[in-house]
Amino acid sequence: MDFLLAGLAACGACLFTNPLEVVKTRMQLQGELRGRGSYRLHYRNAFHATYTIWKVDGLAALQKGLLPALLYQFGMNGIRLGSYSLLERSGYTSTQGRNSGVKSIVSGALAGVAGAFLASPIYLVKTHLQAQSTIAVGHQYQHQVFKPDSWLVSLTSGMVSSIFVVFAMTPFDVISTRLYNQPVDHQGKGVFYRGYLDCFTKTVRKEGLHGLYKGTGASYFRVGPHTILSLFFWEELRKFYRK
Incomplete structure (x- = not known):
């Protein structure tokens, strides 16, 4: 039940924060492997990107990839929060009855990884869908993400970076995308x-350190509300379940 409640809480937060995930993805792919000014x-910043996506692709475009985003949040945060809750109840996070920070x-x-x-x-799948736009940034997959030649390599390479995202948002998030x-x-x-190192090296060489921090504003505008909403919904769902 811990996993279910945690997953549902993350999905609730995702409904509100997915538009910023779309903005972040577009900004991270903009000008890929091209020097500044070329x-x-x-998309000049998170606010301008939101306005531009709304103007060019319509309001619904800000919720692109919502279904896989919900599934991802249900799986990722359901496992993360659910596992942590089990570890906490089992006493693994405490020493002699007192909570241990380490x-x-x-x-x-470990739960996050x-x-x-x-x-x-x-x-x-979420990344492919959110990248699709009238203003093309990054590769446009046209929904053919389940063909082996279009996703297997990206999946195995991206897994490494997605794990690092758990520990530090950017620049690993840019590389992962x-x-x-x-x-x-x-x-x-x-x-x-x-792979990961090749992406890191090429991004810095072609775009400078700036390339590793694209979409940072959208990332942090999203992380705060998403974290707060996830924990709020999780606590409320657990209260409801206990009753």
């Missing part, structure tokens, strides 16, 4: 990147 800046951090990190890893395939969304050739190999 491409048209369609054990709590380790338990939270497990959630990110297991929910990674859904994150791949790009690995998941990169096109592949007819042999199923990534066209842009061979």
Whole structure:
């Protein structure tokens, strides 16, 4: 039941914060592997990006990828919060009856890694859908994400970075988005990147350190409300269940 309630709480938060996830994804893919000033800046900041997406693609475009986003949140945060709750109740986060900061951090990190890893395939689908736009940024998959030659390499490469996102939001989040969304050739190999380190190196070389922090504003505007709403809904659902 802990996993179910945690997943439902994360889904509730996702309904409100998914538009910022769309904005973040578009901004992270904008100007991929191109130097500053060499491409048209369609999205100047999180507010301008929100307005532009609404104006060009319509209001519904701000909820692109909502279904896989909900499934991802249900899986990732359901596992993360549910696992942590079980560890806490079992006493693994305490020492001699007192809460241990170190054990709590380790338990939270392990629960987060497990959630990110297991929910990674859904994150791949979400990224592909959210990247689709009239103003093309990044590779446009046209919903063909389940063909082996269009997702397997990106999935296995992106898993590593998605785990790091649990510990630090950006720049790992930028790398994760790009690995998941990169096109592949007819042999199923990534066209842009061979893996995490290759993506990191090429991004810095082509775009500078700035490239690793694209979409940071949207990321942090999203993280705060999402975390607060997730914990609020989780606590309320647990109260309701106990009654």
